[in-house]
Amino acid sequence: MVAAILPFSTDILIIGAGPAGLAAALAAAELSSTVTVIDENPAPGGQIWRGGPATWRDRRAHDLWQALANCLNVRMVYGVRIVAAPAEKEFLLETADGAQKLSWNKLIICSGARELLLPFPGWTLPGVTGAGGLQALIKGGMPVEGKRVAVAGSGPLLLAVAETVIRAGGQVVSIIETKSSKNLRQFFWALLKSHRGKLLQALKLFWQLKFVHYRHDARVVKAHGEQRLLGISLQHGDKKIDLSCDLLACGFGLLPNLEIGTLLGCQIRDGSIVVDANQATTRADVWVAGEACGIGGVDKALAEGHIAGLAAIGQTAEQDDIARRTHARQFADLLRQSFATDDSLRKLCKSDTLVCRCEDVSARQLREHDDWRTAKLMTRAGMGACQGRICGAACQFMFGWEAPGLRQPVFPTKTSTLAVLSGTASNIE
Ligand SMILES: Cc1cc2nc3c(=O)[nH]c(=O)nc-3n(C[C@H](O)[C@H](O)[C@H](O)COP(=O)(O)OP(=O)(O)OC[C@H]3O[C@@H](n4cnc5c(N)ncnc54)[C@H](O)[C@@H]3O)c2cc1C
Incomplete structure (x- = not known):
């Protein structure tokens, strides 16, 4: 693998250097002449592994990176964003040095997801961000030492964000989860039954956050302040509570990034790019993996990326790979049912x-x-x-x-x- 300047053509183009893109690149590298991975970020890792190898704590990220290091036909190009498709199998990209066209033979879209932000009084005040948005800012170097942070919205991402805040020296004043205790109990029972690894991860996070006030069946109804955020009002069951805080990280779930799939005319259904059993889209020579074809997290992204990479070089996945993807997709379904936007x-x-x-x-x-x-x-x-x-x-x-x-x-x-x-x-x- 080489960090490269942008070529003018490539056999396989992968959009996104997150878990799905890196897994796809490794699988495709075996038989392809050139694999080019592009990402608008300055470093590999996507959302969950944002910041590049020096910051990674997940063994899987390092294993993938090391394996890719031996693939001299894989080029990684950062700080590059696709903005248009001026011709068949050709993209227009924007880089810091100007615009350039790049033609490809086969394409794997691993463009990930973004947050769903919902408006409420005060949500535009400086100091209010998305939940994952604050996490990305902290990973990018924003100091939160000594800051009082409220984390609100719905889903397991809130726990991960709170952990990031605490590790960076911030103080989490409350985690404010929209779902009721009944919903959460059902979610944990389902994890216990079929996804024990995820249950352990969640319990570990809860342990790390043991001094944080976790409120369920609660929502932020107003963010207060004139020039910047000073505090929030919550509805917690039938109680109204006021809290002082410097930052509010508020996320209501994730939405697949569909721009590239839409640009190429791939079929979209229920907000995700439609794929078949090989991760192929309805457009010839185009595959999709990870959040772009359905929100599901890192395990789903890794399994689908591997299958898409193999498919792009004409190989079929092993039964083990299919089983891994099935299990990860079952977890994705559970997430969707348990944390549907209220x-x-x-x-x-x-x-x-x-x-x-x-x-x-x-x-x-x-x-x-x-x-x-x-x-x-x-x-x-x-x-x-x-x-x-x-x-x-x-x-x-x-x-x-x-x-x-x-x-x-x-x-x-x-x-x-x-x-x-x-x-x-x-x-x-
Ligand atoms: C803000 C945020 C924070 C998250 N934090 C966590 C977390 O802490 N823990 C967790 O388990 N999950 C987290 N997630 C969920 C996360 O989406 C998955 O866990 C995992 O990263 C999905 O992998 P992926 O490869 O599908 O997408 P991503 O990791 O999102 O990678 C997609 C990559 O594609 C690039 N890209 C997209 N469009 C273009 C374009 N047009 N041109 C060039 N590059 C492009 C992006 O820059 C990005 O690096 C987070 C999601 C978001 C949106």
Whole structure:
């Protein structure tokens, strides 16, 4: 494996250097002439292993990395983002040095997931972030030493985020879980029955967080402050509680990143890219692995990445690989059932709450319209920097609107990149 400059063509292109992408690269390296893995981050690891080898604590990450080190046909290129597909089997990429086109023969999409953020009064105050968002900031070096942090939302990610905060010297004032104790008990029973490894991980996290006040059946109804966050109000059962804090990390689940699959016309169903038993999409020569074809975590990403990598070089997976994927997908189903976004969260957003924070559009302004397209045309919602990635998903959940459509370039880009896209400039700036 070599850290490389971006080539102009490759046999196999893998988008994403997270667990799925790294597993796919190792499997495909055996028979492919060139495997190129690209990622917009400056280091490999994706979300869970963010920060690169020096920061990894998971043995599997190091094993994969060491095995890849012996594969001289694998190139890793960082700081590169796909923004468009100007021709069949060709992408336009944006790098720090300008735009460049890259053609590929086979493609494996391992683009991961992003957080679902839901609006509530005060959610746009500085100091309020997504749960995984805060974790990513801390892994990227943001100091939280001595800061009082509330972690809210739903799902096991809250425990992982709280552990990251404590390890970085922050103080977690409370974990605020939306689901009821009955839901959580059912989840733990199901883990005990079929996923004991995950149960042990959860118990280990609870042990590390033993001095943290864990509240279930609770939600943040308001974040307070003028220039920055000073505190939050919670609804805990039928009690209203006020807490002081410096940071609020609030996450309501994950959503697959669909941009590349949509750009290529792959079939999307229920918010994920559709795959067959070999991780193949409905488009020839395109496979998908990991969160992009269904939220499920690192075990699912590793198993699917391996199977997709083999499929791209014409090999079939062993029974053991299939069994690993089946088990990981069962855990994904359990997560989905246990931590489905709670309907009651729709009520958190008040009429004057901003839903599109890029263009300052409130819930009241949006409710005057019947669908995303009209609301976008009349209010500019979704036309700002995030291009509807945050408010579009929130409107889908709150108003039942269809997901926003996608146009090239799929991410905000420099004008010089647009010039390459429209054919008025050469490949390199
Ligand atoms: C913010 C966040 C924090 C998380 N923290 C945890 C945690 O602590 N513990 C846990 O078990 N799970 C965590 N998860 C869940 C996580 O998604 C999985 O555990 C695991 O990382 C999934 O692996 P993956 O390879 O499918 O995707 P990822 O690990 O997300 O990797 C996808 C990679 O694709 C790259 N990418 C996407 N689009 C493009 C593009 N257009 N061009 C170039 N590169 C692109 C991204 O930069 C990313 O590095 C987190 C998820 C999120 C969103």
